[in-house]
Amino acid sequence: MLSRPQVSDLLQQEIPSNEVIEKAKTPNLWNWDALLNKPQNQQQRQAWLILSLVANLGILGFFKYYNFFTESAANLLSFLGLPISLTTLNIILPAGISFYTFQTLSYSLDIYLGKLKPVRNFWDFSLFVTFFPQLVAGPIVRASTFLPQLLTPKSLNEVDFQGCLMLFFVGYFKKACISDNLSPLIEQYFTNPENYTFLSCWIAVISFVIQIYCDFSGYSDMAIASAGLLGYKLPLNFNFPYLSGNITELWQRWHITLYSWLRDYVYFPLMKKRPKAERTELFGYKNLLILMLLSGLWHGAAWHFVIWGGLNGIALIVHKQWLSRIAPYKGLLPLRKLLGIPLTMYWFCASAIFFRSNDLSSAIQVEKSFLFLTSLGSENLNIQVAWTFAPLIMLHWAAYKGWFADWWRKIPSWSFAVCFGVLVSAIFRLTAINPQPFVYFQF
Structure with missing residues (x-):
């Protein structure tokens, strides 16, 4: 097997800074995420962050935890002498939903915390969300780690x-x-x-x-x-x-x-x-x-x-x-x-x-x-x-x-x-x- 410290060095490459991202000349195809980055309106930033959290965690909660919390609530009420019939659903859990939910959350949170500038190219963001190698079982890739890598063209000569x-x-x-x-x-x-x-x-x-x-x-x-x-x-x-x-x-x-x-x-x-x-x-x-x-x-x-x-x-x-x-x-x-x-x-x-x-x-x-x-x-x-x-x-x-x-x-x-x-x-x-x-x- 490979030595893990050596393995981590295999794919090392310099990550551009946020200043590089900010200066990148890419088409501005969407602007809603930029609202998270506006310092002059804290309430608006918080509202957009809450919307992002509710949307991401709401989808995850429905697919993964709806039946769990429904059954747990029914069992608790029955234990307290208040039997109730709650309907569970036959939900098919999307593969890897926990992983890409956390990835997209990192994008909103990093923008809100000022660690990342909003990406100006919709296709770059789409590639970040759907990048297939780690999509269904990790590692969990943060936007601040992956998006800067899209700014530089890839060459076969650089691949180990x-x-x-x-x-x-x-x-x-x-x-x-x-x-x-x-x-x-x-x-x-x-x-x-x-x-x-x-x-x-x-x-x-x-x-x-x-x-x-x-x-x-x-x-x-x-x-x-x-x-x-x-x-x-x-x-x-x-x-x-x-x-x-x-x-x-x-x-x-x-x-x-x-x-x-x-x-x-x-x-x-x-x-x-x-x-x-x-x-x-x-x-x-x-x-x-x-x-x-x-x-x-x-x-x-x-x-x-x-x-x-x-x-x-x-x-x-x-x-x-x-x-x-x-x-x-x-x-x-x-x-x-x-x-x-x-x-x-x-x-x-x-x-x-x-x-x-x-x-x-x-x-x-x-x-x-x-x-x-x-x-x-x-x-x-x-x-x-x-x-x-x-x-x-x-x-x-x-x-x-x-x-x-x-x-x-x-x-x-x-x-x-x-x-x-x-x-x-x-x-x-x-x-x-x-x-x-x-x-x-x-x-």
């Missing part, structure tokens, strides 16, 4: 073909050879967890943690590589999160574009709502918990996703408290580093059960089996799959250390073509017989 092809190869390997091969075993367990032993529980949970990373980061790798072949740079979305030494570091390296989006557009504005003197530690923790609850809800319209987000929010708060208390004891630093990665992964696996389970009740069952080593049933999964964990971990570590990085740059083009052809031929033998849809297509 070998780097992009290798990055695409790595993403395909993660998805088609690792994630898709683990998918049937995971589905087998989580469909009927009550039939299996605690050993099967551990195998299924660890397999899922591997699957979700390979599936999602694999898509991101292929999206970044595809955009790079077209001459565009997309932001890094994963940076070896499973080698994090604590839960805070993990969430700084997992789905980077989502959590940086929530940080900049949700957490920071919530913190600024109070004067500096009133921004207490407790206030910050409350906003951090809100951030992670929203993250859980973003991932899926079900309470087990919300609980997953809340558990990770609590873990982040506990870690910050732990750091403040352990800071004076510098002699414990080596022990913290030694235990940090396995403890972080243990927590991530335990919380991931709520993410993967089909409903809340089965999630609680699996959680008990995982934490207390209790067998719900007597059946066992294919335990031989556990033998693949060690080489995958070693491969991941080697990629993190950069052992495979840049070798393709040190050989002639014809040698690269031969090596790449051999790798592609070999990888087809490992590709899953039954391809699976990307997990994040449902979000």
